[in-house]
Amino acid sequence: MKTAKSLAGVLILVLILSVSWSGQVGAAPARGGNLTIGVDQEAVGLDPNLVTAFSSVARVGLMYNRLVRYDNDLDIIPDLAESWEIPDNLTYTFHLRKGVKFHDGAELTSEDVKFTLDRILDPKTGSPALSYLAPVKKVEAPSRYEVTIRLKEPMASLLSVLASDNLSVVPKHAVEKQGNLQRVVVGTGPFKLADYVPDNYMKLVRNPNYFKPGEPYLDSVTFKVIPEQMSLLAAVRSRNLDMAAISEGGIIVQARRDSGLSVEQVPSLNARTFGFNVTRAPFNDERVRQAVALALDREQIIAAAEFGFGQPTGPVPASAKKWALPVSAFPSYERNIARAKQLLAEAGLPNGFAFSILCAASYEGGLPVAQVIQSQLKQIGVTANLEVVEWGAYIDRWVKRDYQGIVELRGGGADPDRFLYRMLHSTGSVNNFLFKNAQVDELLEKGRSAVDYKTRKNVYDAAQKLIVEKAPVIFLYVGNENAAMQKYVKGFNVMPNGALYYLEETWLDK
Amino acid sequence: MRKLLKNYLSVTGLIIIMIFFLAQALAPSIAPYDPTMMEPGNLLAPPTSHNPLGTDGYGRDIMSRLLYGGRVSFVVSILSTLVALLFGTATGLLAGFFGGWVDTVLMRIMDIILAFPALLLAICIMAVLGQSNLNIVLAIGVVYIPQFARLTRGSVLAVRDLEFVEAVRALGARSPRIIVRHIVPNILPSLLVQVSLTISLAVLYESALSFLGLGAQPPTPSWGNMLSESRRYMELAPWTAVAPGAAIMLVVLGFNLLGDGLRDVLDPRLRGRI
Numbered sequence: 001m002k003t004a005k006s007l008a009g010v011l012i013l014v015l016i017l018s019v020s021w022s023g024q025v026g027a028a029p030a031r032g033g034n035l036t037i038g039v040d041q042e043a044v045g046l047d048p049n050l051v052t053a054f055s056s057v058a059r060v061g062l063m064y065n066r067l068v069r070y071d072n073d074l075d076i077i078p079d080l081a082e083s084w085e086i087p088d089n090l091t092y093t094f095h096l097r098k099g100v101k102f103h104d105g106a107e108l109t110s111e112d113v114k115f116t117l118d119r120i121l122d123p124k125t126g127s128p129a130l131s132y133l134a135p136v137k138k139v140e141a142p143s144r145y146e147v148t149i150r151l152k153e154p155m156a157s158l159l160s161v162l163a164s165d166n167l168s169v170v171p172k173h174a175v176e177k178q179g180n181l182q183r184v185v186v187g188t189g190p191f192k193l194a195d196y197v198p199d200n201y202m203k204l205v206r207n208p209n210y211f212k213p214g215e216p217y218l219d220s221v222t223f224k225v226i227p228e229q230m231s232l233l234a235a236v237r238s239r240n241l242d243m244a245a246i247s248e249g250g251i252i253v254q255a256r257r258d259s260g261l262s263v264e265q266v267p268s269l270n271a272r273t274f275g276f277n278v279t280r281a282p283f284n285d286e287r288v289r290q291a292v293a294l295a296l297d298r299e300q301i302i303a304a305a306e307f308g309f310g311q312p313t314g315p316v317p318a319s320a321k322k323w324a325l326p327v328s329a330f331p332s333y334e335r336n337i338a339r340a341k342q343l344l345a346e347a348g349l350p351n352g353f354a355f356s357i358l359c360a361a362s363y364e365g366g367l368p369v370a371q372v373i374q375s376q377l378k379q380i381g382v383t384a385n386l387e388v389v390e391w392g393a394y395i396d397r398w399v400k401r402d403y404q405g406i407v408e409l410r411g412g413g414a415d416p417d418r419f420l421y422r423m424l425h426s427t428g429s430v431n432n433f434l435f436k437n438a439q440v441d442e443l444l445e446k447g448r449s450a451v452d453y454k455t456r457k458n459v460y461d462a463a464q465k466l467i468v469e470k471a472p473v474i475f476l477y478v479g480n481e482n483a484a485m486q487k488y489v490k491g492f493n494v495m496p497n498g499a500l501y502y503l504e505e506t507w508l509d510k
Numbered sequence: 511m512r513k514l515l516k517n518y519l520s521v522t523g524l525i526i527i528m529i530f531f532l533a534q535a536l537a538p539s540i541a542p543y544d545p546t547m548m549e550p551g552n553l554l555a556p557p558t559s560h561n562p563l564g565t566d567g568y569g570r571d572i573m574s575r576l577l578y579g580g581r582v583s584f585v586v587s588i589l590s591t592l593v594a595l596l597f598g599t600a601t602g603l604l605a606g607f608f609g610g611w612v613d614t615v616l617m618r619i620m621d622i623i624l625a626f627p628a629l630l631l632a633i634c635i636m637a638v639l640g641q642s643n644l645n646i647v648l649a650i651g652v653v654y655i656p657q658f659a660r661l662t663r664g665s666v667l668a669v670r671d672l673e674f675v676e677a678v679r680a681l682g683a684r685s686p687r688i689i690v691r692h693i694v695p696n697i698l699p700s701l702l703v704q705v706s707l708t709i710s711l712a713v714l715y716e717s718a719l720s721f722l723g724l725g726a727q728p729p730t731p732s733w734g735n736m737l738s739e740s741r742r743y744m745e746l747a748p749w750t751a752v753a754p755g756a757a758i759m760l761v762v763l764g765f766n767l768l769g770d771g772l773r774d775v776l777d778p779r780l781r782g783r784i
Contacts, residue, residue: 230741250567250742257745300550304568361723371568371728375548386728388641 029507034220038232038244042225047181048168057165064168064187072493074414089154096145101209102171103192110141115172129166131429156451160415190216190504217507243485247363249307255484265480267319269412269496275473287347289471293332294340295380305368310477315464317412330468340380352381358403360394366407416460435472513775520771526764534580541574546729554747564749575731582732587712593651598658606666620656628653636724665697699776710765
């Protein structure tokens with residue numbers, strides 16, 4: 001009955017989408033209007049080279065540009081760089097678009113690009129993107145519209161790294177004057193910052209000098225912060241919002257039932273994980289971690305926590321199809337209570353043990369996931385106590401690695417180097433599991449410096465299997481990125497990484 | 511007592527409370543399932559003979575969770591009211607009986623507690639003490655101390671200078687004996703009414719704290735956290751919200767009716783009216 005209902009829901013959705021799609025064919029985008037978008041978290045700072053919060057990254061992505069960017073199929077396409085050459089594995093030359101203007105009227109030149117990269121490479125800046133760029137030796141600006149990046153060793157993921165919003169190009173003159181850009185915005189992007197009242201709203205207006213002729217179509221975009229997911233949907237229904245980014249599956253089901261709205265969903269690059277501090281007992285014993293992994297049933301977690309919107313994933317997010325292994329490649333993904341109990345007995349814990357899982361009540365904090373894990377672990381005699389803490393405390397303890405087990409939402413990347421190296425290399429900047437394994441390190445280094453796809457694929461296949469076997473962190477699933485919109489919102493695409501780039505092509509059909 | 515049983519309001523209240531008491535006391539034997547057991551293939555099932563009140567988003571039986579959740583509400587509300595009663599009455603007795611600077615100091619402290627919005631104060635106390643069941647009892651208890659203190663002090667002032675107290679004093683009784691033997695019995699009726707009303711508020715506050723994630727921690731069911739979880743699928747599965755919501759309403763109503771009934775019976779001026 002339920003499947004029939006959801007099937008009907010999908011059919012209706014397809015119908016709606018096809019109708020709206022056919023309506024779009026031939027109709028030229030209309031200029032003008034304001035689009036109000038609801039989000040569940042306020043931005044924390046606006047300097048693209050410094051921000052870490054998902055909420056900030058999504059907003060700076062609209063006001064700045066990168067050398068290259070992702071499209072919604074996660075292919076690299078030109079952004080500020082019109083074209084690029086890779087004469088050898090250690091040299092990348094980018095040709096910039098001519099005549100690109102910053103919001104203050106100054107022209108963007110290779111000096112700004114060099115300045116930006118040097119700024120990130122300077123440890124004093126404290127940029128979270130620093131570890132991405134470890135293999136960079138030197139950045140040169142041979143002419144006004146040409147930038148050359150020289151590497152110490154080959155790095156296949158360089159383009160993918162340059163597509164990160166953290167590598168958005170900032171103007172040299174403004175940073176030198178202001179110190180940093182956390183409060184002011186001087187970008188090249190389609191929208192300029194007009195008005196900002198933190199915790200209330202942020203208004204962006206059209207950049208008339210944007211380098212894509214005619215775009216953006218909208219006169220302005222207003223962000224409104226509404227922390228509660230159900231209230232976000234209510235605001236879309238009452239037409240107080242034109243669009244809302246929604247994370248919870250249950251809310252999306254309710255949005256889809258509403259024939260007045262259109263809902264778009266794509267598999268997310270962000271992975272839900274259950275990690276351990278592997279320096280603390282009993283998780284310093286590999287067998288205990290494996291036993292826990294064997295006791296989990298991912299489908300059940302997805303059903304309860306995400307309303308079934310998600311797919312089990314290995315260490316590379318399942319949505320990054322070029323690199324992800326099918327989960328059948330991982331033997332421990334098949335639930336096996338007997339084997340789990342046996343492993344616990346071998347580890348000297350035949351009667352199980354008790355530990356605590358750190359989580360928070362927000363979507364990112366994963367409380368529902370922790371609850372299902374708790375109930376599943378009971379079946380191998382393991383008692384998981386939930387430590388539900390407030391979001392600030394959660395981040396604080398995440399940074400200090402102060403936990404036994406933790407449920408997280410990890411921001412993924414389309415290239416495995418971007419995702420795995422930071423998280424699981426012994427020197428990785430977000431290796432919060434304190435996991436050290438020489439073999440894993442070696443594979444991740446090899447994958448970073450190899451250039452040929454086939455070689456890298458083999459290396460990452462081996463790395464994924466090894467990581468799942470060592471289980472410093474259990475990769476659970478990737479959910480969906482969702483947007484609920486009014487029917488008159490056209491041209492928007494939801495991106496797997498949650499970026500809002502497509503707002504520059506969005507227009508209102510009313 | 512006979513008067514109380516004639517008052518149909520308080521009888522209704524008493525019946526509701528008795529059902530509530532029995533349901534939570536017998537939860538282990540009458541609950542159809544383990545309240546924390548998740549049935550993966552049976553998420554958000556509407557009420558059926560299999561699950562009389564349906565299941566929640568994790569496939570747990572709502573009937574069982576409601577019964578076990580009642581235990582949290584019951585224990586917390588009774589204990590926190592006891593805390594408030596004990597400390598509040600003691601404060602009120604001392605302040606009322608001795609007067610002077612004792613009265614001033616104690617009652618100003620009570621005024622300070624009263625100056626904070628009750629829920630806000632409870633949240634602050636929880637934030638400072640940390641999450642535990644004992645702390646919920648303390649947080650809610652502290653909030654209601656001033657009510658009891660004021661009520662007691664008022665009653666003590668009213669009887670302190672009556673002739674029978676003067677008489678006992680003249681006979682040589684000392685203060686503790688006068689308070690315990692002669693003053694407390696006189697203020698007992700009004701305390702009883704206050705206790706009943708406070709329990710109903712404590713049930714509400716316990717639910718509110720659980721709703722905000724400060725009360726009973728998962729997987730322990732409580733009415734407040736059941737309501738809080740149901741927010742995610744209120745439209746898809748309204749029964750997840752209706753059951754705990756109705757339970758809270760009924761129990762609060764029950765204690766209020768009892769309290770009102772008690773007051774009617776004990777207050778001669780209101781006797782005969784509804």
